[in-house]
Amino acid sequence: MDVVNIFLTSELGESLEDFVHDHRRFTFDRLGPEGPRRLVEGPMWAFIDWVLPDLAGLELCRRLRADPRTADAHVTMVL
Incomplete structure (x- = not known):
């Protein structure tokens, strides 16, 4: 079975x-x-x-792209 991993920066990601x-x-x-x-x-x-408490959303996106495990992730920035 194929798996699609969906990650959210909000608390909602923990409750779905x-x-x-x-x-x-x-x-x-x-x-x-x-x-x-x-x-x-x-x-x-x-x-x-876009705005996170610990770092900017763009910085998190840069970190995802730099990590080989997540470099190919589809990213949607939420304003």
Whole structure:
């Protein structure tokens, strides 16, 4: 089964339940300044707030691109 990893910088990422649809498993988790807290298997989609308490959203995006585990992630910046 394919896995799609969805990460959010808000607390919502911790409260959403994973689900299966059309032979794909969608997983949710929170994305912090250090990057994903768990192993990323398959495609990753990150929703990053423009303004974060610990660092700028663009800096987090730069860190994702610099990390080989997350360099190919799809990123949506949220204003």
